[in-house]
Amino acid sequence: MSGPEDVAAAELALKGMAHSEQHYFNSYNHHGIHEEMLKDEVRTKSYMNAIVQNKHLFKDKVVLDVGCGTAILSMFAAKAGAKHVIGVDMSTIIFKAREIVEKNGLSDKITLIQGKMEEIELPFPKVDIIISEWMGYFLLYESMLDTVLYARDRYLNKDGLIFPDKATIFMCGIEDGDYKDEKIGFWDNVYGFDYTPLKHTALSEPLVDTVEVKAAVTDPTSILTLDLYKCTVEDLAFNIPFKLTARRDDFVHALVAWFDIDFTACHVPIRFSTGPHTKYTHWKQTVFYFRDVLTLQQGEEVQCNLEVRPNDKNRRDLDIKIQYQLDTPDSVRNAKGECEYKMC
Template sequence: MSDSKKSDVEAAELALKGMAHSEQHYFNSYNHHGIHEEMLKDEVRTRSYMNAIVQNKHLFKDKVVLDVGCGTAILSMFAAKAGAKHVIGVDMSTIIFKAREIVDRNGLTDKITLIQGKMEEIELPFPKVDIIISEWMGYFLLYESMLDTVLYARDRYLNKDGLIFPDKATIYACGIEDGDYKDEKIGFWDNVYGFDYTPLKETALAEPLVDTVEVKAAVTDPVAILALDLYKCTVEDLAFAVPFKLTARRDDFVHALVAWFDIDFTACHKAVRFSTGPHTKYTHWKQTVFYLKDVLTVTQGEEINCHLDVKPNERNRRDLDIKVKYQLETQDPTRQGQGEAEYKMC
């Protein structure tokens, strides 16, 4: 590494150390090779972006493109290959220095400018951009997500008729039967080598589980609980409270709610969409499981009234505080079930 490159990396690392601990942790996590390997190998994710960009050269030709949170610059290179006049990639983490080497190795240095820094603090070499591309999604869509940064870039830099890739995101939820795994994860604390560890049971219940769920576990129909239009939504919309109903497909038990999200690129000539749900191919986002304290015993056609409250944590806005209220609508007095639970994604 040349002396100038080395001093750039050292300056960037120094800047990271001056940030709040939570921000340091977030950006430093993207310095690691493993997380980028996982994302690049996620074929659903990477191929969807590739198809949305490369198959729509008519939208990218001669356009100025901004890649927010560019990481290893794969989306920037897709945009350059699609005929963009110039692409600016921005990332706070020091992976961007490797990205510059990758861009150079692929002969795209004249088409792509990579800037290390916070989107909110840097100055772009263009006053406005025609297209914003970003892979900003986190677990449960909003955990550790960069959506607020994308919205800042939209308001500050996007031309009036500019495009956003992707531009729509929808969170879905359903109820699942998951008794065996719930016992393994939650019931375990009732008896640990003969000792009562139930104080840790509350902690276990309060942590949503990110894992893959089999589609056959779904007991209720899925329902959309939040739809975001990236052209219109605001940072305030990322804290939300919504009521929703889940309708039982069959007689069974409901041990948990599971959530996932779908992503849409609607500007494309042929719309591109991918889902992170249990009914589709694996993605590194998996699904997010919220175990209920109670077991709900449902019969086909019955409804569970739910209310979901999600907001960024006050101390660390990348963490989420989540509350769920639930009540089974049934005429059977022996199967009454209602309750509420609080979760923290951190």
């Protein structure tokens, strides 16, 4: 068990970190964020099923839980028959997690270490399985994927498994005129004053919200698939062309992005999606508004390009650039533009 001096030492270590890192780890000290994640049934049940339904993979294995939070995944792994589970988390929620593990009679099976994955020593030289819930909004915003990749390269056995092991980002075009007016057009006239300087700010901040599936004007397209056995930190900065095909005659005000997660090592592969077509998750979707409105006819294609890279000052923030071009026989509807966004 840990005493008050352990918590104090951990809080002191957090204070010594860069402000952006402090903010990130401190946000996970609040029970509210863990309540939201645990109540997200799509997320938590997918992990539970991936682990508990695959006891043959976990039996007598050493498991590493990267960013363990309240240790729910660690406890699933212990229940699935793991020889030992090591959970690692920088935030001080881990001290509560130790109490939870003890309450559930699993202290002999689970060791929880407070600290940065890159700076601690594990009690085992290698592990057989890495489990982690590392995904952020738009998959990569404030994500812990680079930490998972570090743990993979440093600790995972050659034939070890990763849960989950595949992530795919999707995008489609949506009709969202009313909400765009409410969120963006609002700044044109605020009690009789011109607030358009804030309109530019509003356009540059992606909106994390739920989108109704009926808003989709184009077919969805997969943009990027990350294979966690092979991908590198360098792959988290990318520049990818793609095209969107209109399903019907309509207007496109924005692109919406979401991601799917796969556990391919399972006996029966498990997948969950965070898209508008499926059950709510706490990740919702990410909306990128255009300055222009595109007027599309069924079957027409919009050529797009998505550039994403971690921010130079804070790697957990993202700099995003979207280019779009619509060429049609009707020159009045032709459109071309480039929008830059910051997720911070």
